[in-house]
Amino acid sequence: KKIFIVAGARPNFMKIAPIIRELRQGSYPFEYKLVHTGQHYDKEMSDVFFEELEIPSPDYHLDVGSGSHAEQTAKVMVRFEEICMKDRPDLVMVVGDVNSTLACSIVAKKLGIKVAHVEAGLRSGDIRMPEEVNRIVTDSISDYFFVTEKSGADHLLAEGKPKDSIHFVGHVMIDNLFHQVEKLNRRPETSFETTFFKQRHPSYGVVTLHRPSNVDNQETLAGIIRALTEVSTALPLIFPIHPRTQANIRKFGLTIPDGIVTTKPLSYMAFLNLFKDARLVLTDSGGIQEETTALGIPCITLRENTERPITVEEGTNVIVGSDPERIVAEAKKALSGSGAAGKRPELWDGKASVRILTTLSDALYAD
Ligand code: UD1
Incomplete structure (x- = not known):
């Protein structure tokens, strides 16, 4: 067969x-x-x-x-x-x-x-x-x-x-996550472009953004960048940018402030090297909500809903939408340590x- x-x-x-x-x-x-x-x-x-x-x-x-x-x-x-x-x-x-x-x-x-x-x-x-x-x-x-x-x-x-x-x-994505974390722990990688950022910033947050509902509308994208700018005054942020988002930032004439370090899309290992040690992740991805839950890292999801509710019920995820004030408020909450604690879901x-x-x-x- x-x-x-x-x-x-x-x-x-x-x-x-x-x-x-x-x-x-x-x-x-x-x-x-x-x-x-x-x-x-x-x-x-x-x-x-x-x-x-x-x-x-x-x-x-x-x-x-x-x-x-x-x-x-x-x-x-x-x-x-x-x-x-x-x-x-x-x-x-x-x-x-x-x-x-x-x-x-x-x-x-x-x-x-x-x-x-x-x-x-x-x-x-x-x-x-x-x-x-x-x-x-x-x-x-x-x-x-x-x-x-x-x-x-x-x-x-x-x-x-x-x-x-x-x-x-x-x-299966968590099978992969554990396999790759173990590989990184066995042989900490120094060649990733993210290693330098980690050395400079012992405490930092990671951002990913690519969903059409967040990045295809100028006002929404500008509002999110405003919120991220404010969060970056409390916590340095690094933001690997998806091609769709990059194109729209350019099209709408938006600028990313210096407090947010941007990179091209990262490889899996470079990205893992980054988010596994982050204080906070802000994302609109599906999978990252789950990977942060599996590793116990606070995650703020810039969406109105999630198809992965276990990450909210049992994990470290909070759903905040794209409202700039809510994003900032939830980020502060997570940084103060009063965010969701979370446990690893069954199986x-x-x-x-x-x-x-x-x-x-x-x-x-x-x-
Ligand atoms: C797709 C998936 C989405 C997933 C995302 C992760 C669908 C409907 N969407 O969205 O669920 O979360 O991948 O990345 O399948 N582009 C490049 N280089 C590439 C691929 C895309 O420049 O290698 C640019 C192109 O301008 C393209 C745009 O990104 O038009 C969108 O790519 P597409 O595959 O249509 O959807 P994603 O937004 O990547």
Whole structure:
């Protein structure tokens, strides 16, 4: 039997890395092929992740690049269909909620190929988010659901999915996190561009921002930068900038003050080296809410909602939206030490990949 593992954008790469590592180490009764859709293509958005996370070169590279949602999704679909027809897999594994996840699950399903969705069932309740559409559509046609937190299983059950297709396995991204933290601890890296910043600033905060709802509107983005400027008077901040955000800062003629150090997008390890020792993280990412919870670092999420509620209920995350005053108030609270304390959620133990692959081994041969 054969499975295709699909990755397309930056947040996919850290999720497939531990699955592939486990496939190479363990003995599983199927062969696998890695498909990179090319949704992210810049060296620092893609290649460095493959190198650092020890992901082998993809067997197929679809090279789709950027475009409107329809354009990008359509290109992935056309190219993925070709390889599925030529080299027919028994199962397609998709991870997360990016356009590549959606595109490949639809193609597989229509060709009668089983679909496994890793990180299934998450819902922000905000259908204006492109990722929410991707999650709902992918889950509506998947056969195997691998869930990171209880809310995921609850949503899938409420949507009528059979109980035995839902597997609460923990989180592959946390498998990767622990693996990479251990690697960094074994061999502290001095060559990262972030090392110098850490030496100069023993205490600091980290910012990431790329969600269209925050960065595509001039007023919203200006307000967030104002809030960050104020936070930076109490705590030096470092801000690796996503290409979308960079383009909009330029377009809107905004400036980032000196108290906030900006960098190009960082590699996974350079970024981990930074945030694992931060006093505070301010972000609108999905995954970083979880990685900070797993490491017990205070996280302020610049969004109105989260599809990862466990990070708020049990972890260190607070949801503050994009209102500048709230951002500043919550940052001060976190700095005073009165923020959420947090504990590590159930099954976020570094073994999700093993659980997923064991389940799939049984399932593929039971059919
Ligand atoms: C995508 C995901 C989002 C994820 C984010 C992480 C979807 C709908 N969104 O958003 O869930 O959190 O990745 O990074 O799939 N660009 C480059 N170089 C690249 C890739 C993109 O310059 O390697 C620029 C292009 O101008 C492009 C824009 O970034 O138009 C947006 O890229 P796209 O892949 O459409 O979405 P992201 O905003 O990266």
